[in-house]
Amino acid sequence: MIDEFEHLKGAVMKDVNTATVILAAGHGTRMKSALPKVMHQIGGRAMIAHVIDTAASLSPDRLVVVIGDHAPQIGDFAKDIDPNISVAVQSPPQGTGHAVMQAMPALEGFSGAVLVLYADTPLVTAATLSALAKEIEDGAAVAVLGFTPNAPGAYGRLKRDANGALLAIVEAKDASEDELAITLCNSGVMAIDSAFLNKRLNDIDANNAKGEYYLTDLVELARNDKLRCAIIEADETEVLGVNSRVELAEAETEFQNRMRQKVMENGATLADPASVYFSYDTKIGQDVTIGQNVVFGLGVTIGDNAEIKAFSHLEGATIGEGAAIGPFARLRPGATLGRDAKVGNFVEIKKAQIGDGAKVSHLSYIGDADVGADANIGAGTITCNYDGYGKYKTTIGAGAFVGSNSSLVAPVTIGDGAYVGSGSVITKDVAPDDLAVARGRQSAIKGWAARFRKSKQK
Structure with a gap:
């Protein structure tokens, strides 16, 4: 592991390339709609189109959209925006880590920062994504987008060390009282070094209550490998996810x-x-x-x-x-x-x-x-x-x-x-x-109105 990730341990990568994986496989049942959730519009444009546009503004080398087999029209829509977009299918959905696994064939041969975005989180800005990619350029294995909500509730908490680096992502249901007091939360959006992703993605397991593969487990794997994980903070409105x-x-x-x-x-x-x-x-x-x-x-x-x-x-x-x-x-x-x-x-x-x-x-x-x-x-x-x-x-x-x-x-x-x-x-x-002039010629009948009124008074 040491040789493979030496570039993440102090060296700064120059002119990092970016690839983007947009996760769009959810069913969106809370929308109560026949229209796939990510096709609902904001400002007259589908949510997924907003995310694609923002990702495209960074000129990524690869852009992959992961869809579910229940909504093939999402893939068709993405292709209409840009025929060069790759479409991967997650069936059945087994978590965010599993979704990114389906995208990996489209990333073969890519080297750089892999941005993982969500098609139902349409307001993340290009500046924020650039900051995440910059952390990978500066040597982080994983960079997570965090935010401080008014009500942290069920959000995963981001634990930091004394230098502000990310130590762990703790799910709310697994958190101690001290950890629940942490206000900095996980948005799910992240950037990952491609070499680390290729090596460690398949080491994620599904040994959890939901039996799913969580992409956030990469943070623990990176820390085990003595690699740095970073946090970029955004305003709560920027990471607003749409489920209803x-x-x-x-x-x-x-x-x-x-x-x-x-x-x-x-x-x-x-x-x-x-x-x-x-x-x-x-x-x-x-x-x-x-x-x-x-x-x-x-x-x-x-x-x-x-x-x-x-x-x-x-x-x-x-x-x-x-x-x-x-x-x-x-x-x-x-x-x-x-x-x-x-x-x-x-x-x-x-x-x-x-x-x-x-x-x-x-x-x-x-x-x-x-x-x-x-x-x-x-x-x-x-x-x-x-x-x-x-x-x-x-x-x-x-x-x-x-x-x-x-x-x-x-x-x-x-x-x-x-x-x-x-x-x-x-x-x-x-x-x-x-x-x-094309209208009937005007004529007048003398005294007609007076005679009419008088006739009605009888």
Whole structure:
């Protein structure tokens, strides 16, 4: 053993390589869902995808996902994210050590730090994982991620020596009163030197109450080999594991808090941060102002100096610099607003390009359309884009003016600078600079109202 692990006894490894094993074989019965636990979403993205993204940010040499045979779709999903991900199957599940054993063939020939993560612990940061790998680089055989919870309860305790190195992981059910008083707990996330892992993983046994192979037993094996084990500490929110819908909501809250802080640190103003909700891929520019109760679905990009007013909902939309949205606006996938465009209250935009400086200010639906620069769409205007079978396009030229309560029956084109009279139903193209009026001619019957009222009074 001494020769094999000499690099762990004082020497510092240079440019350590990393590999990542993500454990995703649990059944997640407490979720009470037909959807596998790790496929439940936080910020619009599956938990396992968050973990894969974080691991991938470290550019690991290998990335392995260990799944159970009850949920092959998890492996398919991981492969969709990155075809180079290896998928191993643990069947039946026999503990964390057994799960990593299933991943070992995919790690054959690898040398460096092996990070072991959990697909239901989606908030661990890349900085924390780098710190764990650095401990392996600096000579530790095992580095464990610890945290100090408000209620240590059933968590395993981390015992340290006088220098802060990890002595042992003591399960709560096996701990003495003094050991239960320890507040530093085991998250399960760890980094392991590959040479040590290859040599000692199969020495883990299942001689315990559950008959399972515990990866944490590697700490005792390393100490027996006179090797150093390290601890990296994280905040409790970072190692939050999700086993129930309640914990999923807690993880969502933490994710949203991180996003809010990131957005504000990058130069946006949130009038009421707690009421604004982001997706994992939301992109917000500088000097953007966001009002209360705004929801960003997937695929939203907001340009600099834009304003998103209260109670607006955006999804799959791109907003240009200086544009103004809302209040109470809904932007659906394919909505694109140019510079200084305006979409006002109770307006819905879907798969439509709104040009620079164009205005759709009130109570309108614009779908499957191109609206030219500086056009003005009056209140109550709709594009009639669907006939029950197909979707059709409406084109409104630059500088056009569409009067209130108009219906534009697609496919139809309103030329540059044209006017549409209020209340019109437009079924034919309107040439540039023309006025189109398509409504019944107004007529008056003298005295009719007075005679009507008198007849009702008899």
